[in-house]
Amino acid sequence: MNSQNAWIITGPTSGIGRRTALELAAYGTVVLVGRDPAKLAVVEQQIEARGGQAVPVVADFSDVGSVRRAAGEIVALGLQIAGVLNNAGIFPLESRTTRQGWDLTYATNHLGPFAFTEALVPHLPDGANVVFVCSAVEDPERRPAVMAGFRGARFVSVEASVRGEWKPGGSTRPGLDAYATSKQGNLATVLAFARETPRLRFNAVEPGFSPGSGLSRDAGPLLVFLSKYVLSPLAPMIKYWSTPKRAARVIAEVLTADSDASGVYYDERGKPMLGSAQVRDPGFSERVVAETRAFLATVPAAP
Template sequence: MTTERSKWNVTDIPDQSGRTAVVTGANSGLGIATVEALAGAGAHVVLAVRDVKRGEAAAAGVHGSVEVRRLDLADLASVREFAAGWRGGLDLLVNNAGVMNVPESSTKDGFEMQFGTNHLGHFALTNLLLPHITDRVVTVSSGMHKTPGSPRIHFDNLNLTGEYAPVTAYSQSKLANLLFTLELQRRLAESGSSVRALAAHPGYAATNLQSHDASALRRAFMWAGNRFMAQDSKAGALPTLYAAVQDLPGASYVGPDGLGEMRGAPTLVGRSAAASDPATARRLWTVSEELTGVTFSQSSALTGA
């Protein structure tokens, strides 16, 4: 049996024939690498993307069963439209899309862009799709959830109005991803559902996220890091894939096994104390329901129950 410390790779993915997956942010980077691996193993994969033309161009290079559907996580109306259009079962939802260290801006609904896209958009999407989900939800977080400066959820100012800093906003959103996973798993277990919520992080992977950094200095540093230090997107997608197909407990967190969890084979990894606090996770869930208007009660008819 494959152990968590083995050099696990895409050839270890079990046959995915007959399974359906949705991958958000799937037209480049970690997203398209995840799509390629799942489709290559036999799954039907839906690329949920903001730019359909770019999504179709990406899908054209994938060997396997894929389709493209529009989803803008920075617009709750788009999230609702995507979920309302879903028919039938959904084995796997991969909440992969994200923005990183962008200049201060807002989503269509007025939320800080990184918190609104990375957390609230996926929060709403997951809960709206949950009646269809039969196996698991995998949400992509980051090692940045615990560095620098002990990230926290700024409940008194979630939009960071008047105190915005790109790295602070990104770290908050990635911490929110882990707290969301923790509370989602608690609610699923409490409801008697067999659906599992898991999280993963890619380590230091070379993707196009870094090219949108608000700081020219950080962009230059990340360019050098991407060129000389980072693993490629296919290696960066392995923790997500491991969480998506391995038999792991709910609320598991997967990352690379190398030094500092920067690169390496996927394994179970630890999270910060802030990301492990059930009281904060419940509070964030309540606030997220209020902000999005989407509640877990809407998902009470759980297919996986």
């Protein structure tokens, strides 16, 4: 792999994202995109201590204007971008809103990465790989997810999702519906973009349930402790589970693979898998993309 290549990763300061950023440092310059400058600096230092190169770029993925500015900063760097990893994501258990009044989870997990990718696509060289970290909780037939309280994605429309409104019959915790629907949006984006833009590669990874990833930080201190120190060591022995280290390795392999594969959804072991019946319908994924574009077109350009 050309050491001059650059790899963009969002959400690189903790959990799977931090591990993946460190993995990618072996393949070239790593562009670290996140909202906390101090935490970005720590990962930058860790990469440089290993002899790698990193460039921090600040962006808040709940804010479309911030995301678009960050994409512009990256383009201005003039790097040879080989791949983009949309990893940034949140999972609050209850409903929260952005300063614009949008559902925080849907904005951060779907709208932000979508706008970021759209801003970068015209500047990516042929063959570049764009990977989204997705989640099988979008599938109502995924039994482990159902046992955990999920009821699959509850998509009504993009505008309804922005308002935090979900199809009836969902989870007792609105945060679960928001998360599942936002991750379905990621997968729909991958599948539709792969068909739209064959000069690039668009793929998705389900990293497996990683109790040590720290994704759900508001689950309570006891559960967070148990997840990190009790459940995480057991993860490699349980189907559909993983660890941040193993997930990072799989994600990095998919992102840097010398392959023409596009529109593929990989599981926690790097094997192709299927999303929900709904998201596999091309008409549905194209609708999600069209509605997302229409909504983002109403968001004023960054000053």
